[in-house]
Amino acid sequence: MMSEKLTTREILELKARAHHLAPVVMIGQHGLTESVIRETDTALTAHELIKVRVLGDDRQERLAACEALCSAVDAQLVQHIGKLLVLWRKNSEESA
Numbered sequence: 001m002m003s004e005k006l007t008t009r010e011i012l013e014l015k016a017r018a019h020h021l022a023p024v025v026m027i028g029q030h031g032l033t034e035s036v037i038r039e040t041d042t043a044l045t046a047h048e049l050i051k052v053r054v055l056g057d058d059r060q061e062r063l064a065a066c067e068a069l070c071s072a073v074d075a076q077l078v079q080h081i082g083k084l085l086v087l088w089r090k091n092s093e094e095s096a
Contacts (some may be wrong), residue, residue, distance in 0.1 A: 005076070006076055006088070011018075011078055014046055014049055014078045014079075014086070017048055017049055017052060018078065018079065018086040021049070021050065022051065022053045023050075023051040023052060023053040024043045024047070024050050024051065024052075025039050025040045025043055025050065025052045025053070025054045026052070026055065027053070027054045027055065027056075027069070028055050029056070032069055034077060035092050037069065037072045037073060040069060040072075040073050040075075041072075041073045044075055044087065044088075044089040045091065048089060048090065048091055049078070049086070049087070049088050050087055051084055051085065051086055052066075052069070052084070052087060052089075053083055054083050054084075054085060055083065055084075062080075062083065063080075064087050066080060069085075070087065073087075073089065074089060075087040075089040076088050076089065077088075078084065
């Protein structure tokens with residue numbers, strides 16, 4: 001399960017770091033597939049902080065996909081703006 005929740009200050013710092021990032025994962029018309037989960041997991045391992053674009057106009061579906069994705073890859077949602085999600089997961093290797 002996920003480690004401790006991010007503090008407000010940490011969330012603000014992560015939002016600032018994510019501002020210039022481009023989305024690296026896209027949840028398309030087929031929704032949350034195994035390949036999307038694998039791609040997200042790989043991107044989080046490489047970068048810790050990523051943006052995910054969710055296609056589709058249904059806000060509830062986007063929120064459900066976000067929750068399922070965070071759960072599947074053990075990540076935390078930093079920010080949700082429209083169709084963009086910012087996800088964060090601490091790398092297991094402690095890199096100073």
